[in-house]
Amino acid sequence: MKTETGFFDRAFDVAIYAILLLLVVATLYPLLYVLFASFSEAGRLIVYKGILWKPLGFSLDAYKSVLANPGIANGYRNTLFIVIAGVIVNLFMTALGAYVLSRKNVLWNNVFMFLIVFTMFFGGGLIPLYLIVKGVGLLDSLWSTIVPFAVSTFNLIIMRTAFMGIPDSLEESAKIDGANHFTILFRIIIPLSMPVIAVMILYYAVDKWNGWFYASVFIKSRDLFPLQLILREILISNSTDSMSTGTSAGDRFQIGETIKYATIMVATVPILCVYPFVQRFFVKGVMVGSLKG
Numbered sequence: 001m002k003t004e005t006g007f008f009d010r011a012f013d014v015a016i017y018a019i020l021l022l023l024v025v026a027t028l029y030p031l032l033y034v035l036f037a038s039f040s041e042a043g044r045l046i047v048y049k050g051i052l053w054k055p056l057g058f059s060l061d062a063y064k065s066v067l068a069n070p071g072i073a074n075g076y077r078n079t080l081f082i083v084i085a086g087v088i089v090n091l092f093m094t095a096l097g098a099y100v101l102s103r104k105n106v107l108w109n110n111v112f113m114f115l116i117v118f119t120m121f122f123g124g125g126l127i128p129l130y131l132i133v134k135g136v137g138l139l140d141s142l143w144s145t146i147v148p149f150a151v152s153t154f155n156l157i158i159m160r161t162a163f164m165g166i167p168d169s170l171e172e173s174a175k176i177d178g179a180n181h182f183t184i185l186f187r188i189i190i191p192l193s194m195p196v197i198a199v200m201i202l203y204y205a206v207d208k209w210n211g212w213f214y215a216s217v218f219i220k221s222r223d224l225f226p227l228q229l230i231l232r233e234i235l236i237s238n239s240t241d242s243m244s245t246g247t248s249a250g251d252r253f254q255i256g257e258t259i260k261y262a263t264i265m266v267a268t269v270p271i272l273c274v275y276p277f278v279q280r281f282f283v284k285g286v287m288v289g290s291l292k293g
Contacts (some may be wrong), residue, residue, distance in 0.1 A: 031268075038062055038261035046257055062262035072266065077225035078142060079209060082226055085207040086146045087201055093150040098159035099185045105167075120153045126217070133218055143217035145211060145226070152207075155200055162196040163189055202274065209271045231267045235260055250255060 033052050037045055048056055066072055076117035100106055101113055129148065138144040166189060174184050190197060212228035219225065225233075 008148050020102055034261045034264050034268075038258060038265050040258060042258045047259035051055070059258070062258035063266070065259050066206045066266055071222075071230050072227070072263070073224070075230040076223055078224055079227040082145055082211070083205055083208045085142075086149075087204045089146055089150050090152070090155075090204040091197065091200060094156050094159055095154050095185065095190060097151055098163050099181070099189060101103060101156070101160045116153055116156065130217060139218055140220050140224065142219070142224055142226075145208075145215050149214075152204070155203055159193070159196055159200060162193050166192055205274060207273060231263055234263050 004256070036052045036055045039055040039058055039060070039062075040048075040052075042061065044056040097116075101109060101116075106112075118156050133139055135143045135147055138147060170188055170192075171184055174188055179187070210228060212226065212232055215226050215229055216232075219229075
């Protein structure tokens with residue numbers, strides 16, 4: 001009986017690992033396809049049909065064209081500003097809100113929390129948001145993608161829950177020593193919540209890096225376009241001519257295909273490189289922010 005049970009357990013484990021392996025392949029292959037295509041020779045890629053398991057030849061022409069395009073460099077600068085300034089604003093505002101909502105002696109705490117959570121399900125819509133952004137003078141500015149989205153309700157709830165898990169005795173000891181609320185927050189609460197802070201940095205940075213919709217609504221000047229708007233223009237509008245000047249029409253069409261893949265890699269790899277540095281905090285931070293609330 002034990003032998004039969006052991007056999008079914010092993011068969012179940014093998015089936016689970018096989019399913020997980022298929023999921024990994026299904027998730028990883030699109031990225032590998034883009035990577036292989038970006039290094040392929042344009043003439044061979046354009047006529048190739050089927051699954052791509054390695055680069056077709058080897059060529060860096062697409063990357064040279066992408067990196068030589070001033071629009072890509074300008075998009076990088078704008079996106080880096082949005083990410084860095086946005087994450088700083090997001091963390092500061094989220095930490096302030098989470099600290100207030102995590103205190104037990106705040107008047108109408110539950111009412112404020114209900115109103116904040118209410119915004120996760122109901123909003124005013126795009127037109128009122130556009131009118132507000134225009135009214136405060138942020139239209140056609142990089143700050144229009146930062147200030148209106150200073151706090152994410154979901155991230156606020158996670159950080160609030162993490163702050164609630166810190167013992168009250170630490171706050172009481174600090175108050176006895178004369179510490180005010182800012183001292184308690186920045187000298188005690190935040191240093192003890194670094195796993196959650198790391199998760200918030202990742203969440204906000206990925207959101208800012210990948211954001212394109214609100215930038216397309218609020219920003220009209222091309223020199224203020226973030227990288228994702230440049231990428232969207234290349235992929236949807238098929239506008240790779242500015243990156244393939246000096247070539248014939250046929251060669252321009254061929255290299256345009258590899259330029260699309262190279263642009264995707266250039267826009268994706270930097271944010272992928274951030275994850276390994278915060279991965280060790282990720283699971284712990286999410287768990288800390290979900291245990292109590």
